[in-house]
Amino acid sequence: MKSKINAFMKEVEERNGHEPEFMQAVQEVAETVIPYIVGQDIYHGKNILMRMVEPERAVTFRVAWVDDQGEIQVNRGYRIQMNSAIGPYKGGLRFHPTVNMSILKFLAFEQVFKNSLTTLPMGGGKGGSDFDPKGKSDSEIMRFCQSFMTELYRHIGPNTDVPAGDIGVGGREIGYLYGMYKRLKNEFTGVLTGKGMSWGGSLIRPEATGYGTVYFAENMLKTRDDSIKGKTVLISGSGNVAQYATEKATQLGAKVVTLSDSAGYIHDADGIDAEKLAFVMELKNVKRGRIKEYVKKYPSAKYVAGKTPWSEKCDVALPCATQNEVNGEDAKMLLSNGCFVVSEGANMPSDLDAVHEFLNAKILYAPGKASNAGGVATSGLEMSQNSLRMNWTREEVDSKLKEIMANIHAACIQYGNDGNGYIDYVKGANIAGFVKVADAMLAQGVV
Ligand code: NDP
Ligand code: 2IT
Numbered sequence: 001m002k003s004k005i006n007a008f009m010k011e012v013e014e015r016n017g018h019e020p021e022f023m024q025a026v027q028e029v030a031e032t033v034i035p036y037i038v039g040q041d042i043y044h045g046k047n048i049l050m051r052m053v054e055p056e057r058a059v060t061f062r063v064a065w066v067d068d069q070g071e072i073q074v075n076r077g078y079r080i081q082m083n084s085a086i087g088p089y090k091g092g093l094r095f096h097p098t099v100n101m102s103i104l105k106f107l108a109f110e111q112v113f114k115n116s117l118t119t120l121p122m123g124g125g126k127g128g129s130d131f132d133p134k135g136k137s138d139s140e141i142m143r144f145c146q147s148f149m150t151e152l153y154r155h156i157g158p159n160t161d162v163p164a165g166d167i168g169v170g171g172r173e174i175g176y177l178y179g180m181y182k183r184l185k186n187e188f189t190g191v192l193t194g195k196g197m198s199w200g201g202s203l204i205r206p207e208a209t210g211y212g213t214v215y216f217a218e219n220m221l222k223t224r225d226d227s228i229k230g231k232t233v234l235i236s237g238s239g240n241v242a243q244y245a246t247e248k249a250t251q252l253g254a255k256v257v258t259l260s261d262s263a264g265y266i267h268d269a270d271g272i273d274a275e276k277l278a279f280v281m282e283l284k285n286v287k288r289g290r291i292k293e294y295v296k297k298y299p300s301a302k303y304v305a306g307k308t309p310w311s312e313k314c315d316v317a318l319p320c321a322t323q324n325e326v327n328g329e330d331a332k333m334l335l336s337n338g339c340f341v342v343s344e345g346a347n348m349p350s351d352l353d354a355v356h357e358f359l360n361a362k363i364l365y366a367p368g369k370a371s372n373a374g375g376v377a378t379s380g381l382e383m384s385q386n387s388l389r390m391n392w393t394r395e396e397v398d399s400k401l402k403e404i405m406a407n408i409h410a411a412c413i414q415y416g417n418d419g420n421g422y423i424d425y426v427k428g429a430n431i432a433g434f435v436k437v438a439d440a441m442l443a444q445g446v447v
Contacts, residue, residue, distance in 0.1 A: 005034050012053055020104030021323060025109050025348060028055055032427040033434050048438045057081040065143045067194035077148050079127035079155050079422035085440035087157055087399055089125030090115055090376060092166030098131040107347055113433030114369040116406045120380035125161055133168045145176035154185045156191055163195040164298060164379050170240055171196060190386030193379035202382035204397040210244025210345060212374015212405050213318055217343035219409035220364040229280045231254035234314040236260045237321030238284050241345040245318050246277050258309035260321060261291045266310040313337045320345035328353025335361050344368035348437040355426060370408050370429035374387050377404045
C-alpha cells in the first residue's frame with residue numbers, strides 16, 4: 001500500500017512539487033483514500049484521484065488600484081475552480097499577503113471534500129489575493145474590492161461559481177464585491193454568500209463556522225458519553241471563526257481561556273465570558289485592533305508575544321487561525337497537558353506530524369474539512385434561500401446547521417470506524433467526501 005501511495009505522490013510532485021501546502025493536503029487525502037480505492041473495483045482504471053488533484057480551471061489576474069496617497073498599487077488575484085462534479089464551484093476568497101497558488105490550491109482541494117460532506121450540491125473552489133488589508137482605509141478596501149471584481153465577475157455566477165469570505169474577507173468586503181458585481185452584470189443574484197441581511201444574506205452565516213466547529217466537538221464528545229460543559233478550551237485566532245467558536249463554547253458551559261493573532265496570544269484563566277467577547281468583537285471587527293489590547297482592558301489576563309496558545313493546559317483545543325499553526329511539538333505538548341479533543345475551525349491548522357500525533361494518541365481529533373464545514377454548509381443554505389426568494393428564521397437555520405454537522409459526524413463514523421470503537425475522523429472525512437464526488441465523476445465520463 002505504501003508503494004502505491006508513494007507512486008501516486010511522486011507523480012503529483014512532478015507537477016506540483018513547488019507547492020508545499022498543496023502537496024501536504026494531497027498527501028493527507030492519499031494516505032486514506034488510496035487504500036480505500038484499492039478495495040473498490042468501480043474505481044479501478046479510472047485514475048480518479050489524479051483527476052481530482054488537477055484543478056478544472058485556475059485564473060490569475062492583475063488587480064491594479066489607487067491608494068489614499070494617489071499611488072498605483074498592483075496585486076495578484078486568483079480563482080481556482082477545482083471540481084464541479086456535484087454542483088457549482090463554491091468556496092471562499094482570502095486576502096492575505098501569503099496568498100499564492102499553493103495555498104489556494106490546498107484550500108480548493110480541501111473544499112471539494114468538505115462541500116461533498118455537507119450533503120449539499122456544491123463543487124469546490126477558492127480564490128483571493130496577496131493584498132494585505134491590515135492598515136488600509138475603508139476607501140482603499142472598497143477600491144481594491146471593486147478592481148478585484150472587475151475581473152472576477154467574468155468567471156463566476158450563481159450557477160457557475162459562488163465565492164464567499166475567508167481570512168481577510170468578511171461582511172464589509174463581500175458588500176463591496178457584491179455592489180460591483182451587481183453593477184457590472186445588472187443582476188441581483190446569489191453570486192456571493194456571506195451577504196448582509198437586507199440584501200440576500202442568511203441568518204447564522206456569520207456564526208456558522210465557529211458554531212459548527214463546537215457542534216462537531218459536541219458530537220465527538222457524545223461518543224464517549226461526555227460533553228463540552230465544564231471543559232477548559234484553547235482557541236487560536238481572534239477573527240470570525242474564533243469569535244463564534246468562543247461564543248458557542250461559552251454558551252454550552254465551557255471555559256475558553258485563550259485567543260490569539262499572528263503577533264501572540266492572550267490567556268485569561270477566568271474565562272472569556274460574553275462581556276469580554278463583546279469587547280473582543282468590537283476591538284477586532286470595528287476598531288480593527290490587535291489582541292494584545294485585551295490585557296489592557298482585563299489586566300488579570302496575560303499576553304504572550306510571538307507564541308501560539310498550545311503550551312497552555314486544556315481539555316479541548318479549537319485551532320481557528322490558519323494553516324500549519326499546530327506542529328508535531330505543539331501536538332505533543334497538548335497531549336501531555338491532557339488535551340483529548342481537537343476540532344479544527346481553521347483549514348489544515350495541524351501539520352502532518354501533528355495529525356499523526358493526534359491519530360496515534362487516539363484522541364477525538366476532527367480535521368477541518370469535517371469540523372469547519374458548517375460555514376460553507378450555511379452558505380449553501382443562503383443559496384437555497386436566495387433561489388426560493390425567502391428568508392428562514394435564526395432557529396430554522398441553526399437547526400439545519402446542527403443537523404448537517406451531525407450528518408457529517410455520522411459519515412465520518414461510517415467510513416472511519418476501526419471496528420474496535422476508535423473513530424479515525426481523518427479517514428472517515430476523506431473517504432466519505434471522496435465517494436460522492438468520485439461517483440459523480442464516474443457517471444459524467446472523462447471530461
Ligand atoms: P479572519 O480574517 O476573520 O481571522 C483570521 C485570524 O487568524 C486572525 O486572528 C489572524 O490574526 C489570524 N491569522 C491569520 N493568519 C495568521 C498567521 N499566519 N499566523 C497566525 N495567525 C494568523 O479569518 P477567519 O476567522 O474567517 O478564518 C480563520 C480560519 O478559518 C482560516 O483558516 C479559514 O480558512 C478558516 N475557515 C473560515 C471560514 C469562514 O466562514 N470564514 C469557513 C471555514 C474555514 P492577524 O489579524 O494577526 O492576521
Ligand atoms: O473554508 C471555507 O469553507 C470557507 N472559507 C467558507 C466558504 C463558503 O463558501 O462559505
